[in-house]
Amino acid sequence: MAYSYLFSPSTIRGMEMQSKVIMGSMHVGLEGEENGLEKLTAFYVRRAKEHVGLIVTGGAAVSPEGSGGTHFMSIYKDDDIAHWRNLTDKVHEAGGKIALQLFHAGRYAYKAANGLEPVAPSPLQSPINPDQPRELTDSEVEELIRSFSSAARRAKEAGFDAVEIMGSEGYLINQFVSPVTNKRTDRWGGNFENRIRFSLEIAKAVRRETGNEYPIIFRMSGLDLIENSTTEDETFLWAEKLAEADVDLLNIGIGWHESRVPTISMKVPRNNFVYIAEGIKAHVPIPVVASNRINNPDDAEAILKSGKADYISMARPFLADPEILTKAKENRLQEINTCIACNQACLDHVFEGKSASCLVNPEAGRELTLTLSPAAKAKNILVIGGGPAGLEAAKTAALRGHKVTLADNKTEIGGQLNYSRIVPGKSEFNETIRYYKAVLEKNQVAIHLGETIVEDHPLVKEADEIVVAAGIIPRTPEITGINHSHVISYQDVFEERANIKGAVVIIGGGGIACDLASFLYEKGHKDISMLQRSSRFAKGIGKTTRWATILELKKKGVQMLGGVTYKEVLPEGVLVSIEGEDKMIKGETVITASGQLPNPALYEAISQTGKPVHVIGGARHALGLDAKKAIYEGTMTGRAL
Incomplete structure (x- = not known):
């Protein structure tokens, strides 16, 4: 595909852009680390080299x-001008353009x-924040408008090519617009005209401060996903008023952080919210940007060609693969490391106070430390295990110049990713497996599938160095009756070896x-109970997706019983004790899904041969389905060979 729309040059108020793709704002937390700048x-430089039209930074507090x-960026002191100048210079040297996002968190x-x-506009506490905000006075609102405009001036002086005013995702400006969070009765609240006044005055002040030649983007909420919040008609009117306020581009955000509707997880279908941008575009004379769950160049091209949006915002896809646009331009689509919207190493890290990275690309955020140097001596490397740890180790070793062989006793690569990819809402894992297939083939990794490797196997004898990345086994809990014939493991189910009957x-x-x-519900099994000793279900799933997982299971009628003591597995079900009272949980089929154990037997056997051998992934410790740890281990091992 030529991608004539995607790579069509454009100009926004004199700022030339080499593509119609904006790298959307992401807080990555690097600035709070040692050598953070x-x-x-x-x-940013790593991504500026790869045909991005414009990079938007994480939010810089005004x-x-x-x-x-x-650990957030800031732009409220004149000292910040010099602080950010080196960053903008380096991005420009790399051929990129970069905008600073002007940010205020509000409540x-x-x-x-x-x-x-x-x-905040009103002293209403957010459900995701332990602190009740103080209501801003009229004079403080005026001062904040000046803070935004002064911040814009500093951004321009620091060399940023544009600014983006953050008015979405439930932050301060959005809080003024919504009747849910704005209960004021003065000129900044009440009717809709008053509620949008703050945002419009900011846009006008930024324009006055930066002049007529400087691009201003406004990130507006196209859909709050908060009950009784801004209506569709009000959203259209707000967009019209922002255009009249001399904003150059409307970047359409979806949902608030406190919304109880997923907006960016892999359970959200691709391109799910493009229609929101399309609706706004019909009401304004300025360009509109579509965002959220657009992770594929073909989809981006189709959206632009259809006229539903003028620009595409991709944020996390640039974490997963900085070269996503370059690979599209060079028709190397199979080599794109697609963002799977798992949130595990990006948003979950940020909410834990860590810097962001990426599950499928551990190099993200580690550009200075995870460099890839050629091997001092090319070796014959054997990687045993085709799961995420082994795949990443094989890829990394091959990229460094080693001759690599990958072996697995299964008939396809992917390991437990093959379980994840068949779970409803998790089909994006197919992209990860596709990526590894393409990159291993390109780097001439020999793949042996359906082979059980033992210590005296010819591949072991031929190898100079060996990586064991296979060996995980399901944990069988110690419960009386656990060996009954109607008890099976989760592996039996995912690999379709089991005959599942009844409850x-x-x-x-x-x-x-x-x-x-x-998975079972999707297969038609509607009577499902989950039991565990802990009272906290979905433990281990990140903060940004755990709530949605539990909500989804509840909607499906899955019974979740925590705090149980297992008494016995019987032919008719599982006898448990809850708060001292015995209860029979009926089930014709009982499935164990209570963790995994490492199986280091192969590693230990190969070690006895005297061959240099490394152990990673499930052979080393019970990673389970934690692909993030597995891929990180794989990339570190591949660099150490």
Whole structure:
């Protein structure tokens, strides 16, 4: 495909863009680390080289109390001008363009993070924040407008090519617009005209401060996904008024952080919210940007060609593969490491106070440390195990110049990713397997499938160095009667070896058990119970997706019983004790999904041969379905060979 729309040059108020793709704003947390500015600069420079039209930074606080924390960018001091100048210079040297996002968290700011009391249009506490905000006075609202415009001036002086005003995702500006969070009765609240006044005055002030030649983007909420919030007609009117306020581009955001509707996880279908941008585009004379769950160049091209949007925003796809656009331009689509929207190493890390990375690309955020140097001496490397750890180790070793062989006793690569990819809402894992197939083939990795490798296998004898990345086994809990014929393991189910009858009882409540329940429901099994000793289900699933997983299972009628003591597995089900009272959980089929155990036997056997051998993944410890740890281990091992 030529991608004539995707790579069509354009100009926004004099700023030339080499493609119609904007790298959307992401807070990555690197600026809070040691050598943070250097790390953040390397992160953006790596992506600036790859045909991105415009990079938008993470949110830069326009005032101290509006910061997301000490590890966020800021632009409220004149000293910040010189601080960011090196970053913009380096991005420009790499051939890129970069905009600074002007940000105020409002009631989403944490007092524990920045030491200051949060402020908001009204003193209403967010359900995701322990702090109640203080209501802004009229004069403070005016001062914040000046803070935004002064921040824009600093951004321009620091060399940023544009600014984006953050008015979406439930942050301060969005809080003023919504009647849910704005209960004021003065000129900044009440009717819709008053509620949007703050955003319009900011846009006008930024224009006055930066002049007529400087691009201004406004990230507006196209759909709050909050009950009784801004209506569709009000959203259209807001967009029209922003255009009249001399904004150049409307970047359409979806949902608030407190929304109880998933907006960016892999369970959300691709391109799910493009229609929101399309609706707004019909009401304004300025370009509109579509965002959320657009992770594929073909989809982006189709959206642009259809006229539903003028630009495409991709954020996390640039974490997964900085070269996504370059590979599209060079017709190397199979080599794109697609963002699977898992959230595990990006958003989950950020909410844990860590810097962001990427499950499928551990190099993201580690551009200065995870460099790839050629091997000092090319070796014959044997990787045993085609799961995520083994695949990444084989890929990395091959990229460094080693001759690599990958062996697995299964008939296809992927390991337990093959379980994940068949779970409803998790088909994006197919993309990860496709990527590894393509990159291993390109780098001439010899793949031997359906072979059981033992210590005296010819491949072992031929290898200079060996990586054992196979060996995980399901854990069988110690419960009386667990060996009954109607008790099977989760592997039996995912590999379709089991005959499942009647009501199903799942022993376990973690990520594997949740996936299993969803998979079984999709297969037509509607009477499902999950049991576990802990009272907390979906443990191990990240904060940004755990709530949605539990909500989905509840909607499907899956019974989740925590705090149980297992008494006995009987032919009619599982006898448990809950708060001292015995209860029979009926089930004709009982499935164990209560974790995994490492099986280091092959590693130990090969070690006895005297061959240099490394052990990673399930052969080393019970990683389970934690592909993030597995892929990270794989890339580190591939670099150490």
